[in-house]
Amino acid sequence: MGKIDILDPLTANQIAAGEVVERPVSVVKELVENSIDSGSTRIKITLRDGGKERIQVSDNGSGMSKEDLAVAVLRHATSKIKSIYDLNNLATLGFRGEALASIGAVSKMTIASRTENSTVGYALQVIGGVRSDPEEIGCPAGTEITVDDLFFNTPARKKFLRSASTELSSISDLIGRIAMSRPDIAFELLHENRTLIKTPGNNNLDQVVFNIYGSEVLKNMKRISHKHFPYITGLISLPQLTRASRHYYSFFLNGRLIRSQELAEAVEEAYHTRIPQKRYPIVIIYLELSPELFDVNVHPAKLEVKFRDIGTIKDALIKSINSVLNNPLVSIPEIRVRSRKKSIESLQQEIFKEKDKDIFFEMPNVYYINNTNVKGQLKEEKAHDGGEAFQEINVQNMSQENSGDSSFISSLKVLGQIEGTYIIASGPQGLYIIDQHAAHERIRYEKIRKSFQKQPSASSLLAVPITIELTPEQSIWLVDNIIYFADIGFVLEHFGQNTFLLRGVPRWNLEGNSQELLLDLLEKLGSGSGNSVMEIISEEKLFSLACKSAVKGNSFLTEADINFLLEQLKLVKNPYTCPHGRPIFIILTPEEIKRRFLRS
């Protein structure tokens, strides 16, 4: 007898299940994507024990007929593509037809479904890949899939599940992002009878963001849009709102949540020097591309996407972010009073009042049952607390009129200086407070940058070469970029394997430690920020040069000094933040002053 057997279908399904179904969160993802694909407008996810004990996804979508239900749980059963040719024109989220079969193979799954036209629904059970026949039941239109005891028949896999709270947090993160991808669908996530996420599904992205990230975040988010190819819309955070990691980047391609190193790089390039180093913005970016311009079938998890023309997309993204951030009223943080304690509803109202008019997606609004109640309450609230909402609107409107230039600086009238550190001026938006060091630093930075890039780079040769041992990875980066290193003044010689001799160091770094500089540069190259050696080096060097040479705090300036400083500030590309990303201006608006004096 031969050694090679064909696996029986059950085993084959269990193995394949590994690819799609790794953790409870992957089950949730597959099921929710199916619900979305079936045209649902309401999707409810109920979990028990972080999804380890039970995951239930119910929707009001098209549902399945008895016949469909019977074949749905078979491998490669899909309603989404008929042949390989359809793959290129895919507009649905799932397509491989593996999900239900894979989940059924490793859990106790119950599917109940009814189409709108049918008077009765049907239910079937799949336990460890063994399928029962569909039975007639009564149920609402749509589909409800219950997955109990995940991995009950694969103990090894079950053992590797993480804690319920870890699983829960990945699921709620996922649902948050899916909800952002489809503001037109009402999502509800419940864990042990507690509501974690609830979005209205009224096609208002702001309300979704409010529900997921809260009001403080939403207040500091701005719309971006790129109105011709490639179509980009989204929300980005203002420079004063940052996070410590890239976790808050959400990219959606045709409604599909994707992960993209390239898009993340573009975002960081746009925010570069506007926010402090090692801080990251919150971005929610929607891309609309026709399906032949990208490829998603990279991995069954379907997160990574290959773009045909990433350059154009990156440029467009950077441009649209910049056009928002270059707006003076966006980039200058405003002083606010901490708002008096309000109910969530009134906050919500306050925030949406101004933005409600814009319809973010050109999809029909979906009626959401809970909304009526909220709105009713709100009207009352508003009557009591109307003033603030209107001020918000004013600011917003002005910011739209006054788009991106530094001409407001010309209209500033200098009133004086306090603490030898801050310049006080009156201007179109109220009282401007200017950090003189930050302002000067920005001016110096842009000037030095120009002069540095012009200079020829001389190498100071070494009597005793420095031997540098690199990791194989680093030496690849070094060899790839060796010309650029030579350009900035490193004289390097390959000394076999991953060892290099440093025979000459950049003359401009004579005082510094060039070996460390080289290693730092390699580190930065390797981290894939996408910047060239020249860019990295000028940043590194220029930040500190600009900072050291700029006028310090606590030095008293004459009126002429201040005017000259502002004059120069007018000429720089980004007059809003210093090279480290700290603000140069803050504004105290007349409204704010009024409020402080309790004049209403």
Place this chain on the structure above:
Amino acid sequence: MHISCNKDELVYGVQVVSRAVSNKNTQPILSGILLTAENNKLTFCATDSEIAVECAVDVEVIEAGSLVVPGRYFTEMVKRLPSGEINLKSEDNLGLTITYDQSEFFINGFSADEFPSLPEIDENVQGRISQGLLKKIIRQTSIAASNDESRPIFTGTLMEIIDDRITLVTTDTHRLSVRKAFWQGNTDEEKISVIIPTKTMVEISRIISDEEEPITVIVGNNQVCFNIGTITFFSRLIEGQYPSYRHVIPDSSRCRSKVRIKTKRLLEATERASLLVRDELKEKVSLIKLNAQDDVLKITSYAPEIGKIYEEMNIFLEGEPMEISFNSRYLLDALKSVDSEEIYMELTGSLSPGIIRPVENDDYIYLILPVRTD
């Protein structure tokens, strides 16, 4: 302990050892000065565990004993005492009473037992050299040592002893200074080489005089010790292998251009050219280009945002015309320390090290690495 002495003796002793008083607070005892009175001598001793200095002065000892006093307070107080006779008295380890005129000053102290004992040197070689000469050769070499603590070897001065020759070598890898001198030493070993912290060398050069009087140098395995009569100076050595400096110095047979230059003239020109520093980029060193041709040396320096300089001087050129660029500071250091009216500059190519040495002899070689511009 009880002694009677003159103010000047106290001041002298305190000033000699104060440079070894530690100003770090990790070991409080090291911020003190150990005073020991016996045999009509008062010995001062201080150490920061890098160096240790001991100095003895003649006093009248009424009662022998020892005590550690806080270095900074004691030093400042002693300097401010009136001239004349001073009495130092300590009944126990608690403190020291300084009596002057009709007044007295009391300062808390530590027990002498807590003070670390000075290193014992396992002597490898001992020799003598004149103080004035040692001072000069330290000055000529210390300039080229590195301040970069990340590569400790280069912050040191290599001391090499072969027969009756002592050689000091320093390099920060941009330039290299080699100074040879005769000394009277005794060693069984063929060659001794140790690395002494350049900071130590500079401290010693400050203590010693410009006179001919000899200083004794004792080299051990982990320490080096310098002795001039009443003062003993210990220092730890830097561990490691000094790079083989001889390979760096181009062989004189390969020299293609040998330029004889008046030191003062070139020094002044270089000083003027050093002013053209690109301030904007916070460079501290200007780039200076030398062009030797037909017995004329042209010196140019150019900084786009500031200006440029052009100078010419007569020289005596043997060999080919040559053009080479240096960092002005390295050239200045060489010209200031060479101590000779005229120098030879020996060049083997515009990308090879240039050598500067006095015309009279080969005792001093200062090598500068050029700057590659393109």
